[in-house]
Amino acid sequence: MRTTNARCWWAIATAMALLITVLRPSADAWAKDSWGIFNYEMSIPTSDTGDFIDETSFRGIGLEGRWFNTRNTSIGYSLDWNVLHEKTGDAITVNNVTLSGTQDRTINTFPFLVTAHRYMGPENRFFAGLGGGLYYAERRFDIGIFSFDSEEWHFGVAPEIGVSYEIDYDVRAVLAVRYNYGFEKSDSTLTYWTLKLGIGW
Amino acid sequence: MNHDNRRRWVARASRGLGLLIVGLLPILGGCYPYDRESTSDYDVIATAFDPNADFPSKNTYAMPDEIVQVTDPTTPPDQADRINPTVEAAILGAIADNMQALGYIRVANNPDGSAPSGVDVQITPFGVETTWVGGSCYPYYYDWYYGGYGWCYPTYYSYTTGSVIVPMFDPTLDPLQTHEPLWIAGINGIIGTDTPSSAAARARNAINAAFNQSPYLSTE
Numbered sequence: 414m415r416t417t418n419a420r421c422w423w424a425i426a427t428a429m430a431l432l433i434t435v436l437r438p439s440a441d442a443w444a445k446d447s448w449g450i451f452n453y454e455m456s457i458p459t460s461d462t463g464d465f466i467d468e469t470s471f472r473g474i475g476l477e478g479r480w481f482n483t484r485n486t487s488i489g490y491s492l493d494w495n496v497l498h499e500k501t502g503d504a505i506t507v508n509n510v511t512l513s514g515t516q517d518r519t520i521n522t523f524p525f526l527v528t529a530h531r532y533m534g535p536e537n538r539f540f541a542g543l544g545g546g547l548y549y550a551e552r553r554f555d556i557g558i559f560s561f562d563s564e565e566w567h568f569g570v571a572p573e574i575g576v577s578y579e580i581d582y583d584v585r586a587v588l589a590v591r592y593n594y595g596f597e598k599s600d601s602t603l604t605y606w607t608l609k610l611g612i613g614w
Numbered sequence: 615m616n617h618d619n620r621r622r623w624v625a626r627a628s629r630g631l632g633l634l635i636v637g638l639l640p641i642l643g644g645c646y647p648y649d650r651e652s653t654s655d656y657d658v659i660a661t662a663f664d665p666n667a668d669f670p671s672k673n674t675y676a677m678p679d680e681i682v683q684v685t686d687p688t689t690p691p692d693q694a695d696r697i698n699p700t701v702e703a704a705i706l707g708a709i710a711d712n713m714q715a716l717g718y719i720r721v722a723n724n725p726d727g728s729a730p731s732g733v734d735v736q737i738t739p740f741g742v743e744t745t746w747v748g749g750s751c752y753p754y755y756y757d758w759y760y761g762g763y764g765w766c767y768p769t770y771y772s773y774t775t776g777s778v779i780v781p782m783f784d785p786t787l788d789p790l791q792t793h794e795p796l797w798i799a800g801i802n803g804i805i806g807t808d809t810p811s812s813a814a815a816r817a818r819n820a821i822n823a824a825f826n827q828s829p830y831l832s833t834e
Contacts, residue, residue: 472647496647498646498647500648504827506827509662509663509664509665510660510661510662511660511661511662511827511828512658512659512660513658513659513660513823513827514656514657514658514659514802515654515655515656515657517646517647517648519646519647521646553646555646555648556658557656557657557658557802557803558656558802558803559658
């Protein structure tokens with residue numbers, strides 16, 4: 414099952430990321446500090462992706478690790494799982510053929526990104542960053558009893574800005590907005606905004 | 615609990631919460647969230663037309679008073695079964711209403727069922743019944759309930775779905791030869807899967823949808 418395959422990829426990468434995050438370098442190693450962040454993510458499809466699914470998604474999660482090599486710069490990773498979905502009855506016309514009926518359009522996307530961030534303000538409150546890496550996307554189109562699906566790996570970049578607030582000792586709340594741009598593959602880009610609400614430790 | 619211990623506890627708790635949620639991800643499901651509410655959600659209406667057809671030049675059409683169900687392509691149409699009368703009446707009525715709304719005038723078929731001379735288009739709806747058989751397996755996390763089946767607990771299902779095909783032909787062409795229709799509508803899943811009254815309502819809606827998505831059929 415392809416879904417299981419995608420979940421396996423995500424589970425393996427997440428397990429590795431967790432190990433890295435939990436066994437993070439100590440302060441006397443090259444990293445002066447480190448953050449692990451768990452995010453709840455909402456997504457808004459745009460462009461090609463928005464043409465396929467024109468609906469805000471409230472299904473998404475992510476895990477980040479950030480290591481500070483200076484007081485106000487960090488490098489790290491970001492693993493995410495965003496489920497974009499729309500149920501629609503819109504007719505589809507291609508040349509002289511029109512198809513209509515209840516449709517479920519779904520994209521499961523799994524970004525695997527290396528990230529770099531720069532921080533500003535007291536206690537690194539504001540930050541801007543850029544991610545780059547791979548986006549694995551499962552697209553599925555269901556109409557009636559018929560189902561069509563495809564899988565693609567997109568190279569992609571993800572600029573983002575955000576703010577963090579230290580709630581308590583070693584615990585911080587994080588709010589960020591990211592634009593995900595997966596470069597064109599099979600005549601389609603993968604593009605969507607993500608609003609991230611996170612808790613960091 | 616002193617202040618430092620409380621802070622460490624908060625840090626551990628937040629880390630543990632994150633790990634717990636991440637650990638639960640593979641069983642959260644929701645990868646393909648569907649919420650089909652009724653059988654009509656499974657209806658599919660496909661239409662296609664001949665780009666060279668000159669519909670505004672057409673004014674009249676002919677159509678039989680019955681719809682046969684093609685279960686064996688070698689069976690002559692006059693020996694084939696008819697679809698359920700309630701559904702048949704709904705389909706023929708909906709076609710007639712939509713053709714009239716588009717500006718067409720109905721002309722009666724000849725007694726032998728052939729199209730009368732001079733009519734511009736012939737519509738010959740028919741039903742087809744297909745049995746779909748599929749196999750699937752529950753996601754691996756159902757193993758908790760069905761231990762010993764490995765990652766996949768197989769299920770098999772079969773169901774029958776009925777489709778209605780509504781082709782529109784140029785009646786001047788040789789009926790013994792194969793021709794592309796001027797227009798065709800295929801409606802999946804509306805016969806054989808529901809009560810006649812419910813299937814009739816779905817059929818009427820589907821025929822209306824087929825004509826609504828084909829505004830080029832208008833004679834104006």
